[in-house]
Amino acid sequence: MKNGWRANWLLVSASAIGLTVATVASAGQVEDLVTAAKAEGQLTVIALPRDWCGYGGIIDGFKAKYGMTVNELSPDATSSDEIDAIRSARGKTDPRTPDVIDVGLSFAPSAKRDGLLQPYKVSTWATIPNSAKDADGYWYGDYYGTIIFEINADIVKKMPTDWADLVAPEYRDAVGLAGDLTSNQAIQGVFAAGLSAANNNVGEAADRGLRFFADLNRKGNFVPFVGDLASLIDGRTPILIRWDYLALGDRDRVRGKTRIEIVRPATGSVAGVYVQAISAFAPHPNAARLWMEYLYSDETQLAWLSGHCSPIRLADLVSRGKIPADLTRRGLAQFEHYGGSAGPRFPTLEEQEQARETIAKGWDSIVGVTVQCLPDENPSNGPMVLNNIPFLQCSTPQ
Incomplete structure (x- = not known):
């Protein structure tokens, strides 16, 4: 005993x-x-x-x-x-x-x-x-990370420094999310863009983020696919809105082959806890x-x-x-600031829950485009169906 x-x-x-x-x-x-x-x-x-x-x-x-x-x-x-x-x-x-x-x-x-x-x-x-x-x-x-811009510097010659820069004509067919709207990474990316547009007004950030992406889509700058390292390198999504730790890992993997720049936007810097x-x-x-x-x-x-x-x-x-x-x-x-001098904002639990609900419900009607998975040429060996629930084969979309 x-x-x-x-x-x-x-x-x-x-x-x-x-x-x-x-x-x-x-x-x-x-x-x-x-x-x-x-x-x-x-x-x-x-x-x-x-x-x-x-x-x-x-x-x-x-x-x-x-x-x-x-x-x-x-x-x-x-x-x-x-x-x-x-x-x-x-x-x-x-x-x-x-x-x-x-x-x-x-x-x-x-x-x-x-x-x-x-x-x-x-x-x-x-x-x-x-x-x-x-x-x-x-x-x-x-753990936690910060939403940043991961950029293929071999393709993108002028680095954007803030969210508002992404609507410029030189970034046509360039900007992608590294997750669909069921992923925390994408939700926080939209929230961060809105926080910038709303001058840090958290109550308006989710709605302003939706309107920012609607404008990005109208201008032809938004690429409605879940981007990853492969699409960053081949130019399908040369600018990715991504967690900093994933971008830093990408940079390590392709060092000496592809130049990856990591830019923390000057405003709307958001940290996310998992x-x-x-x-x-x-x-x-x-x-x-x-x-x-x-x-x-x-x-x-x-x-x-x-x-x-x-x-x-x-x-x-x-x-x-x-x-x-x-x-x-x-x-x-590695977590030095690349843009503004202010540190990232950690949204409260209540702020995150409200933002997720607003963005998930409003995306189709306001932005009006579905973020789809890119064709996967190298499927995982893991099971993609669990208890009859199909999983799309997107890249690291948590």
Whole structure:
């Protein structure tokens, strides 16, 4: 019966979803969690492209550390797709459904309200900023980035410095989003453009963003396809509205072959937090909790920083002197301002939820064009249908 009460807590907590509030995991509970997770033997993740924040190395590190299988479902799914995948798993016992999700901040509260998530507080809970976590432990921020312009400088000769520049005639058939309107990345891009047009009036930003893209579309500058590195290089979308960490990763991959410039717009600079959560119907609940412990450890938070993302526990890591010298030079310095001197705005949860609703509902009537996926010549080996839900093969659209 050694540590029996802790093992019992791990096994029954999934059945107590919604009946109790999660408590912060202790060191002893985490030790037992490793045993329980290994007994399950596997973890199923979704919407984690391997080039997104260095997730490839993070996933491989988890497998190596714990000797477990990681099923990687639909790496190019959107935040909305992730929520739908959990919803479709209600009442089913399919091990090939996601245990965990990584979604834009505004997608998490409604998933909690709909009973799609279960609470768990990692052992490093106290070091996650209160503004980036649900008080009851149903979701919590993991990393964040800033919306920027990723530009093929071999094609675009004059660099735009702000959102208003994008409507100029020289950018005809040039500007694309790196996600469709079910993705957090695209929603935040529209919001950022609107924040610039509205002179930082958050209440008007979503509507002004829609009108900005309508104007961009009328002028023939907007390319209504989900862009990626390939379309940036071949000129189909030589200007991409994208998260900075993805753009920085692109620049690293093609250095010496294609010149990529990264421009933070002088106004309308928006930072977006992504959050982790465990499915209420997770087939492998203990593996899911162990995954959370792994993600919020110093080790993986620094791995995110190496992958050009700002980990949510960055302030704590800095205060404790945990940032290696090479990451201080190569990591923290990468988030320098390329445009204006003001730092990025972190929209509140309420602001993000309202913006997402306004943009999603108003896009068709105001902008009037559908953002489609580019033809995929190299489809993923992962399953593209999950519980009868088809996933479009777009590039890193979270």
